[in-house]
Amino acid sequence: MTAGPAPAHQADLICRLCTIQLETLCYQRAWWFRPFREVLATGVRLFALVSRIEPQKYMTRSPGCHHCLRFQKNALKEQSAIFRWFDSFLNPLFNHLRDSLLTPEELDQARRLAAEAENVRDAGAGGPKSLA
Numbered sequence: 001m002t003a004g005p006a007p008a009h010q011a012d013l014i015c016r017l018c019t020i021q022l023e024t025l026c027y028q029r030a031w032w033f034r035p036f037r038e039v040l041a042t043g044v045r046l047f048a049l050v051s052r053i054e055p056q057k058y059m060t061r062s063p064g065c066h067h068c069l070r071f072q073k074n075a076l077k078e079q080s081a082i083f084r085w086f087d088s089f090l091n092p093l094f095n096h097l098r099d100s101l102l103t104p105e106e107l108d109q110a111r112r113l114a115a116e117a118e119n120v121r122d123a124g125a126g127g128p129k130s131l132a
Contacts, residue, residue, distance in 0.1 A: 018113035019070035026101045033101065040094060041069050047083050048072040 026033045053075045065071050076083040099107065 015065075015068075015070050015074065015114045016111060017070065017107075018110040019068055021110050021113060022098060022102065022106070023069075025106060026098055029101045033097070036097070037094075040090060043086075044069055044072055044076065047076050047080060051076060051079050051083070053079070 023037065026037070053072060058071070058075065073087070077087065
């Protein structure tokens, strides 16, 4: 696996969307979304394992964010050229299918939650750590 350079400051990975909220809504609306997403999520988790993503090096709003797929994807985009290549093909398809199950208001709410999480994180002091 080709690893790119490590991010300049690993605590600066930013989530623009609350994945946990969106996956919950999609799982409720379409039976097929869970198996479709889980196949892709397994690939992300394997890439993260092979790339040795170390969650404790990143600042998050809560410890649960370290287990979020969005967090792992963001870290992989920083570290793996191969992952970025795969993601450039699969992510637009996934986003189209996911967004077809959601309203614009729900997507806006997920963006607001992610922005609020960043504001909480930025208000904290110190280096990489989890904010409760």
